[in-house]
Amino acid sequence: MKYYLCKYIPPRPDFLPTMSAEEKGWMGEHGAYLDALLEQGTIVAHGPVMDPAGGYGVSLYRIADDQDIAAFIAQDPIVKNGVGHYEHHPMLHLKARG
Template sequence: MKFYLCKYIPPRADFLASMTGDEREWMRQHGAFLDELLDRGLIVAHGPVMDPGGGYGLSLYRIADDQDIQAITSQDPIVRNGAGHYEHHPMLHLSVHG
């Protein structure tokens, strides 16, 4: 197994407050995409981080050795529509309660 902390970087610091109608729809799809990965066990947790310097999203992934994290996150609707990108940070291990 491989483990990653993935940080979704929005296209601008005030993104949550200034989203267009299209961006709101893409964010809805983004949440559904992450929830599906959570249901499939690829993500163990995800959610928004309310950083005063600019919010971002955070996801913790647990994927098979033969899976590519960039291939997975590139399918996120918010990324596919050009509204931000991901940083991928490998982790040595991931301990999860339950």
């Protein structure tokens, strides 16, 4: 297994409070996409981080050795619609409850 910390970087620092209706729709699709991966066990946890300098999202992935993190990120509705981007960083291991 491989493990990744993924950080969603919104297109602007005030993105969360200033999203357009279209962006809100894509964020809803984004949440549903991540929830589906959570149900499958591909994602261990995900959620928004309310940083005073500008909010962002974090997700922890656990994927098979033959899978590519970039493929998961490319399918995220916010990436598909050009609303921000991800940084992803490999982790040496991941310990989690449950």
